Amino acid sequence: MAGETDLAALLESMHPVLREGEYVYALWPHGRPLEGGVEAAVREAEGLTVVLHRDEADRLGLEYDFVAAWITLQVHSALEAVGLTAAVSSALGAAGISCNVLAGFHHDHLLVPVADSAHAMEILTLLQRGVVLRSGMRADREAILALTAAAFSINPVTGLPVDGEPGEVGLLKELFECEGYLPGLSIVAELGGEIVGHVISTRGFVGDLPFLGLGPISVEPHLQRRGIGSALLRETARRAAASGEAGIALLGSTDYYPRFGYVPGTTVGVQPPEPAWGAHFQVLPLPGMPDAGTSDGGLGTFRYAEPFQRL
Ligand SMILES: CC(C)(COP(=O)(O)OP(=O)(O)OC[C@H]1O[C@@H](n2cnc3c(N)ncnc32)[C@H](O)[C@@H]1OP(=O)(O)O)[C@@H](O)C(=O)NCCC(=O)NCCS
Incomplete structure (x- = not known):
C-alpha cells in the first residue's frame, strides 16, 4: 500500500x-x-x-x-x-x-x-492540529493585541461583556515597551499563519530576588479548551527554568493554574502585592527558587513590572 x-x-x-x-x-x-x-x-x-x-x-x-x-x-x-x-x-x-x-x-x-x-x-x-509555538516578534504585536482584545472581551472574573477596549490590551502595549520586557518570554501559538494564542511574562521581583510575573494570557475564543493555553503555560515554565529563573507569579483562577504546578504564593514564602488576592495569587517555584526560610515574611512581597503598578 x-x-x-x-x-x-x-x-x-x-x-x-x-x-x-x-x-x-x-x-x-x-x-x-x-x-x-x-x-x-x-x-x-x-x-x-x-x-x-x-x-x-x-x-x-x-x-x-x-x-x-x-x-x-x-x-x-x-x-x-x-x-x-x-x-x-x-x-x-x-x-x-x-x-x-x-x-x-x-x-x-x-x-x-x-x-x-x-x-x-x-x-x-x-x-x-496545525498549531505551533514560537517567540513573539515585533511584527506580531498588532495581531497579539487584537487577540488579547478578543480573549478579554468577556471579563474572566464577572463573565460580563467588557465595554470598550479591555484593560489588558493597554497593559500589554506598555509591557512590550517597559524595562521588564523579556523577548523570549512573549510566546505565541500560531495556526495557519494566524496568531491564536499568546502569553507574556515580564521581570518582577520578590524583595531583591528577580522573579517573573505572568500575564496576560489569551487564546482565541473559538479555539479555547483545546490545550493551547496549557501548552503556552508549560512552554513558559520550560523556558523560565532553562534560563535559571527562580519562579513565576500570577493572579488567576485557583481551578486552572494548580494543574501546572502553581501553588498559593504564601505557601512558598511569596506574599501577594495586595493581601486581598489571597489564594488567587499563585507561584510556580522553579529549581532556582531559594528556600523561604523561617521568617514570617518568607522571601518577601512580589512586585510586578512597572506597568502593572499603574492598573
Ligand atoms: C484562560 C485561557 C488562556 C485558557 O486557554 P485554553 O486554551 O482555553 O485552555 P486549555 O485548553 O489549555 O485548558 C482547558 C482547561 O482549562 C480549564 N480552564 C480554562 N480557563 C479556565 C479558567 N479561567 N478557570 C478555570 N478553568 C479554566 C477548562 O475548563 C479546561 O478544563 P478541562 O481540561 O478539565 O476541560 C483561555 O481560556 C482564555 O484566553 N481566556 C480568556 C482570557 C483569560 O481569562 N485569561 C486568563 C486570565 S487569568
Whole structure:
C-alpha cells in the first residue's frame, strides 16, 4: 500500500503514540551475534548501533548515555514523503526538545529525552492540529493585541461583556515597551499563519530576588479548551527554568493554574502585592527558587513590572 505524501494530510493524521518504557542507544559488541529485543539497528563503519529497551541493555551489559522515550507517528507515511520529519523536529526544536528520528517501512519514530516525553506529546498533538509555538516578534504585536482584545472581551472574573477596549490590551502595549520586557518570554501559538494564542511574562521581583510575573494570557475564543493555553503555560515554565529563573507569579483562577504546578504564593514564602488576592495569587517555584526560610515574611512581597503598578 502506498503511503501518504501530502504534508498537511500527514500532519493532520500523524497520531503520535508514546510507547511504554525507556529506550537507549548502545554500541553492539563487535563480532557478537545480534540477540535480545533490539528495536532498531544501524550499521556504520565504526560499528553497529542498536536501539533497545533500557532494561534489555542493562541485562546485556551494554553501556548507554541517552535515555529516550519512543514516540511512533502512526500515520502511514511514504518513505519519499517530504517535510514531515522537518516539521516535527522543528516544532520540537522550537520547544527545546531534541529529537532523533528513525524511519521504518510504515511509520516514523521519534526518540526524545525521557524527561521531555509529556511535553513532546503535547507539542505533537498541537502540531497535528496545525498549531505551533514560537517567540513573539515585533511584527506580531498588532495581531497579539487584537487577540488579547478578543480573549478579554468577556471579563474572566464577572463573565460580563467588557465595554470598550479591555484593560489588558493597554497593559500589554506598555509591557512590550517597559524595562521588564523579556523577548523570549512573549510566546505565541500560531495556526495557519494566524496568531491564536499568546502569553507574556515580564521581570518582577520578590524583595531583591528577580522573579517573573505572568500575564496576560489569551487564546482565541473559538479555539479555547483545546490545550493551547496549557501548552503556552508549560512552554513558559520550560523556558523560565532553562534560563535559571527562580519562579513565576500570577493572579488567576485557583481551578486552572494548580494543574501546572502553581501553588498559593504564601505557601512558598511569596506574599501577594495586595493581601486581598489571597489564594488567587499563585507561584510556580522553579529549581532556582531559594528556600523561604523561617521568617514570617518568607522571601518577601512580589512586585510586578512597572506597568502593572499603574492598573
Ligand atoms: C484562560 C485561557 C488562556 C485558557 O486557554 P485554553 O486554551 O482555553 O485552555 P486549555 O485548553 O489549555 O485548558 C482547558 C482547561 O482549562 C480549564 N480552564 C480554562 N480557563 C479556565 C479558567 N479561567 N478557570 C478555570 N478553568 C479554566 C477548562 O475548563 C479546561 O478544563 P478541562 O481540561 O478539565 O476541560 C483561555 O481560556 C482564555 O484566553 N481566556 C480568556 C482570557 C483569560 O481569562 N485569561 C486568563 C486570565 S487569568
